[in-house]
Amino acid sequence: xxxxxxxxxxxxxxxxxxxxxxxxxxxxxxxxxxxxxxxxxxxxxxxxxxxxxxxxxxxxxxxxxxxxxxxxxxxxxxxxxxxxxxxxxxxxxxxxxxxxxxxxxxxxxxxxxxxxxxxxxxxxxxxxxxxxxxxxxxxxxxxxxxxxxxxxxxxxxxxxxxxxxxxxxxxxxxxxxxxxxxxxxxxxxxxxxxxxxxxxxxxxxxxxxxxxxxxxxxxxxxxxxxxxxxxxxxxxxxxxxxxxxxxxxxxxxxxxxxxxxxxxxxxxxxxxxxxxxxxxxxxxxxxxxxxxxxxxxxxxxxxxxxxxxxxxxxxxxxxxxxxxxxxx
Numbered sequence: 001x002x003x004x005x006x007x008x009x010x011x012x013x014x015x016x017x018x019x020x021x022x023x024x025x026x027x028x029x030x031x032x033x034x035x036x037x038x039x040x041x042x043x044x045x046x047x048x049x050x051x052x053x054x055x056x057x058x059x060x061x062x063x064x065x066x067x068x069x070x071x072x073x074x075x076x077x078x079x080x081x082x083x084x085x086x087x088x089x090x091x092x093x094x095x096x097x098x099x100x101x102x103x104x105x106x107x108x109x110x111x112x113x114x115x116x117x118x119x120x121x122x123x124x125x126x127x128x129x130x131x132x133x134x135x136x137x138x139x140x141x142x143x144x145x146x147x148x149x150x151x152x153x154x155x156x157x158x159x160x161x162x163x164x165x166x167x168x169x170x171x172x173x174x175x176x177x178x179x180x181x182x183x184x185x186x187x188x189x190x191x192x193x194x195x196x197x198x199x200x201x202x203x204x205x206x207x208x209x210x211x212x213x214x215x216x217x218x219x220x221x222x223x224x225x226x227x228x229x230x231x232x233x234x235x236x237x238x239x240x241x242x243x244x245x246x247x248x249x250x251x252x253x254x255x256x257x258x259x260x261x262x263x264x265x266x267x268x269x270x271x272x273x274x275x276x277x278x279x280x281x282x283x284x285x286x287x288x289x290x291x292x293x294x295x296x297x298x299x300x301x302x303x304x305x306x307x308x309x310x311x312x313x314x315x316x317x318x319x320x321x322x323x324x325x326x327x328x
Contacts, residue, residue, distance in 0.1 A: 027061075028056075028061060028062060028063060028064035029062045029063070030059075030062060030063045030064070030252065030256060031063075031064045031065075031066065031089075032052075032055075032063060032064070032065045032066070032089045032090050032244075032248075033066050033068065033073070033088055033089050033090065034048045034051075034052075034065060034066065034067045034068065034088075034089070034090040034091065034092065035068045035072065035073030035074065035079045035082065035088050035090075035091050036048070036067075036068070036069060036079070036091060036092045036093065037069075037070065037071045037075065037076055037079075037093070037196045037197065038069060038070070038196075038217065038220065038221070039069060039070060039217075039220040039221055040069045040070065041220045042069075042216055042217065042220045043147075043148075043216060043271045043272075043274040043275050043278070044069075044092050044147065044149070044240060044271070045067060045069045046270075046271065046274055047092075047147055047267050047268070047270055047271030047274070048065070048067045048092060048267070049065075049067055050266075050267040050270045050271070051065060051263050051264055051266075051267035052064075052065025052066075052067060054262075054263035054266055054267060055259050055260055055263035058259040058262060058263060059255075059256060059259045062256065063256060063259065063260070070197075071195075071196065071197040073088055075195050075196070075197065076091075076093040076094060076096070076097045076196075077097050079091040079093060080093070080097055080098075080141070080243075082245075083140065083141050083243060083244070083245040083246075084139065084140045084141065084245070086245055086247060086248065088245065089244060089245050089248050090242070090243065090244045090245070091242075091243050092147055092240050092241070092242045092243075093240065093241060093243070094149065094175060094238055094240060095108055095109065095238070095239060095240075095241060096109070096175040096176060096177040096180070097176075098136070098241065099177070099178070101135065101136055101139050101141075102132065102135045102136075103315050103316050104131075104132045104135065104316065104317070104320060105132055106177075106178075106179055106312065106315070106316050107316050107320050107321055107324050108124065108237060108238075108239055108324070109177055109179040109180060109236055110179060110308065110309060110312065110316075110321065110324075111179075111183045111235050111236055111301075111302075111305040111308060112235060112298065112301070112302045112305065113237065113324055113325055114237045114324075117148075117150070117151070117237075117276075119327060119328070120148075120237045120239070121148065121272065122327070123324060123327040124146040124239045125145075125146065126327070128320070128323060128324065128327070129146050129239070130143075133145075133146075133241065133243075136243065137246060140245065140246050140247065141243050141244075141245070141246055142243065142244040142245070142246040142249040142250075143241060143243055144241075144242045144243065144244055144260075144261070144264055145241075145242050145264050145265065145268055146239040146240065146241055146242070146268075147239070147240040147241075147242055147268055147271050147272070148238070148239055148240055148271065148272050148275055149213075149214050149216070149217070149238035149239070149240050150214030150215065150216060150237070150238060150275055150279065151214060151234035151235075151236070151237055151238070152212045152213055152214055152233075152234070152235060152236045152237075152238055153212060153213070153214070153215070153218075153230060153231060153232050153233050153234055153235070154167070154172070154210060154211075154212045154230075154231045154233050154235070155210055155211055155212070155213075155218060155223055155227040155229060155230045155231070155291075156170055156172065156209045156210025156211075156227060156228075156229050156231075157203070157206065157209055157210065157226070157227055157228050157229070158170060158209050158210070158229070159229060160229050160231055160292065160294045161229070161231035161233065161294075161296065162231070162294060162296055162297075163296075163297075163300050163301075164187040164188075164300055164301055164304040165187075165188070166231075167184065167187045167188060167189040168187070168188035168189065169188065169189070169190065170189045170190065170209050170210055171189075171190040171192055171208045171209045171210070172184055172189050172190065172191055172192065172208065172209060172210045172211060172212060173191075173192050173193070173194045173199055173202065173203075173208050173210070173211040173212075174191045174192065174193055174194075174211075174212065175193060175196075176193040177193075179308060179312060180212075180236065181193065182308055182311065183235070183236075183305050183308050186304060186305060186307060186308065187301075187304050187305070192208055194208070199211055199221075200221060200222070200223070200226065203223065203226040203227060204225075204226045210227065210229075211223065211227070212233075212235070212236070214238060214275075215278065215279055215282040215283070215286070216275055216278050216279070216282070218230065218282075218286065219278070219282050219285065219286060224286055224289040224290060224291050227291065228290070228291065228292055229291070229292050229293075229294075230286060230291045230292070230293045230294075231293075231294050231296055232293065232294065232295050232296060233296055233298070233301060234298070235301060235305075242264060242268075244260075309321065
């Protein structure tokens with residue numbers, strides 16, 4: 001009987017030790033806070049959530065990803081500073097704030113530089129895009145991959161935009177991006193840079209007339225509630241760099257780094273497919289929500305903004321502009 005009791009006690013202790021070991025193994029060793037400025041239903045957010053699921057699975061729960069949407073951790077500039085200060089581990093943003101680090105990022109902001117989304121994705125995923133991301137290392141930022149926001153179109157509360165002249169006098173919110181602002185100025189609009197988090201109220205109160213963004217943002221940010229006209233200008237392509245604090249990335253073991261890369265690539269495909277699926281249905285959705293939608297002949301717009309290319313050649317290396325324009 002004594003032997004049976006000792007055996008039973010040993011078995012219980014063994015099970016307890018095993019359970020403690022499992023609990024310890026399941027406890028995340030690394031927490032990655034991801035901040036961005038868009039809505040929880042936007043593919044940005046859904047892509048980062050998918051990344052978190054994938055990397056947790058690939059690391060047996062060692063990595064926990066917490067996603068903060070809707071500017072909860074601040075504006076895009078705040079998030080970049082957070083990477084440098086170590087208060088944020090990861091972000092997904094527009095390219096606009098990165099131009100202060102290297103003007104090369106501005107090349108993707110040149111109007112109508114990409115004819116279609118297939119070419120745009122192939123270009124940013126090539127050595128052209130990777131070289132830009134690598135240039136951020138000296139600023140304490142690890143450039144990882146480009147996700148996507150999409151082609152930007154104009155909405156406003158005044159009139160349909162069918163030709164460049166229709167933009168005259170329109171007070172339009174833009175990102176704080178010199179190419180974006182100069183492109184609208186050359187078409188006689190009044191570009192007004194503003195943080196994204198302030199945009200809806202500004203449109204609602206009519207302190208500005210319009211804005212320009214991809215369809216997914218127009219929908220997920222409910223701009224259809226405060227904008228009557230949507231004109232499919234598709235004037236700028238907006239890639240979305242995924243960035244990590246370099247010090248944090250460098251502190252990760254090699255196997256964790258590998259899992260981060262694998263997960264981001266898989267989640268990138270998911271995020272882009274979400275955008276494709278949304279874009280296929282959003283015109284009908286936005287029309288049903290009351291927006292008056294018109295297509296445009298892009299040729300006059302392309303002609304109107306050609307001086308922008310001359311103005312920025314030199315600020316952006318001429319050979320880089322040619323490589324991107326002619327990318328196949």
